[in-house]
Amino acid sequence: MDFSEPRTWLWSAAILYLVTFLSGVIQARRGLAYPAFLLLALLAVGYFLQTRGLYLRGLSTHACPLGNGMERIQFIAWSFVLTYLIIRLIFKLQLLGLFTSGLAAVLSFISLFSKGFDPHYWNEPGYQKLFQNPWIELHASVAIFSYGVFALLTVVSAMYLVQHSALSAKKSSAFTNFLPSISQLEMAADKLLLTGVLFLTSSILVGSIHWFQDLNNVSFPKLFVTIAVWLLYLGLWLLHLTHRIFARKFAIACLWAFFLAMVSMSTVSGKKETEATFPQSLENQRL
Amino acid sequence: MSEALQSLFVLGLSHHKAPLAVRESFALKNGDLPKALRNLQSINGLLESMVLSTCNRLEVYGFAKDRDSMTRVGRHFCEANHFDPVLFEKHAYIHTNLSTLQHFVGVTAGLDSQMVGETDILNQVKSAYDLARTAGSTGPVLNRLFERGFHAAKKARTSTGISKGNVSVGNVCVDLAERIFGKLSRSRVLLIGSGEVAELAAQALLSRGAADITVTSRSQDNALALASNFGGAVLGYSDFLSHLSKFDIVISSTASKEIILNRECISGNLSSRRGRPLFLIDLAVPRDVAPEVDSLYNVFVYNLDDIARIANENLEHRRQEIEQAKLILDRQSWSIWLDVRRRCLIKSIAST
Structure with a gap:
């Protein structure tokens, strides 16, 4: 094992997340609670391994590693676990950590399985850092963090659907008895949705400073998809607020929204020829 | 002293062998328990004792000087509490030594209950123990066995699913x-x-x-x-x-x-x-x-x-966990038993 290689660390984190998830599921199915400190410790270790992997990659790219599909998905998984670690005390939802480790494992494995997903773009001739403007870097990291919140929303929605389908099928098991109630999950989903929308809005506001200064620097598909994702989540929140969509349909809509957001990721992160460079107007001022 | 440990026993009847009509005639109210304990204390050769009385069981746990003292307990207990000794003998069971301890942890963990895994029994046993200890009926041997027995029962409950899922x-x-x-x-x-x-x-x-x-x-x-x-x-x-x-x-x-x-x-x-x-x-x-x-x-x-x-699925799930719980309790009982025997041996060597 080459510990100077970022992928080694990322693989280790993925395996740890998977082990945490599987052992927790086995334990919960037996009707036994997973010790909270152990779950937290395992997730924290996984998070450390992932951070280390992304840090090493950052050293290679000399920038925030968001340049290819693997990095972007890893970064979302990383920020999603971070979101969980921060907000776990607010929601206090049983099994949320377990489901978090599950989705973190899924995202990590998806990103790592294909090497073609991880081209070494920084070795190419004429490589330019993705972000040379700190405002854009702030915009990207806040946007990624909002995706992390949306990923957690997806987890909560999945938990809702598991509990809801067990209740509808009139099934009771040790696992469903451990799951939080559907009312708690829907309330948590609502708060996460609002949090995500606020972060994404902030990110768009920060990004728009850059865009307005140099409109040519922003590709139309990127702008379109960014606004579409923002409108999708904002619309979902408004529909839920006005009780036009709730319960199972709301949970399913949250899952679809995240799926669409993930699919659109390549467009959102796509770099226009001149985008990575400093806006011309600012460049002139700097000179 | 090691010989004295041969006289640890539990004597009683429960829902397993005694039908409801029989159990009704052997019911002790909470107010009767201090008197029953005082009567047991007066038995010559009975060093420590505890009475457990619930709707499903009446049991006397004791630590006697010798086997003779132990056999006297049943008769004396029936006489003192106006129970029919013949009926008692017909439905009663007795466990001695390690079996006593195994029975105690099984009862405390809810394995011996009518509704397997029910949790009320733990509180009932704890109350009976508190009463006996306050009355000065228990001593170093039963105190140690019971307190460690409570931990063993708790471990069996938390490590298995015997108490999981409601059945009412x-x-x-x-x-x-x-x-x-x-x-x-x-x-x-x-x-x-x-x-x-x-x-x-x-x-x-x-x-x-x-x-x-x-x-x-x-x-x-x-x-x-x-x-x-x-x-x-x-x-x-x-x-x-x-x-x-x-x-x-x-x-x-x-x-x-x-x-x-x-x-x-x-x-x-x-x-x-x-x-x-x-x-x-x-x-x-x-x-x-x-x-x-x-x-x-x-x-x-x-x-x-x-x-x-x-409710039936939950009950079935509890039943599936019984073997696992028994395994834990047996292991724990052995460990407690060996520890108590070792302590008794050290004491008896020190006293000679």
């Missing part, structure tokens, strides 16, 4: 309600009819935090009597349909031969619930809630069969 109709209803609403303190409960099963379900909801219970019944007197039990309100039977949207949990158990809650009346109330789910528990036979209601969005309907099936 009332508690299954509460579990389901908690899976829908979480904490029940903010959920409003409506009881339609005054059936006994529904009353038990409402009691279970009350014991787990439901604070707002309203009763409606064709008989106003029954509704008032039931509502006063729960400190709840009464709603006129002719009005309850128009107030249905205000309730989160509706328990119905009327004697009506016709459907009380049909699809139209439920769906008409859903729009004003602002997305909150509705939980209908139909404990009536024939049913009070029309089967089509189950297909309504965000409405959960459980009838008596559904609840009984869940």
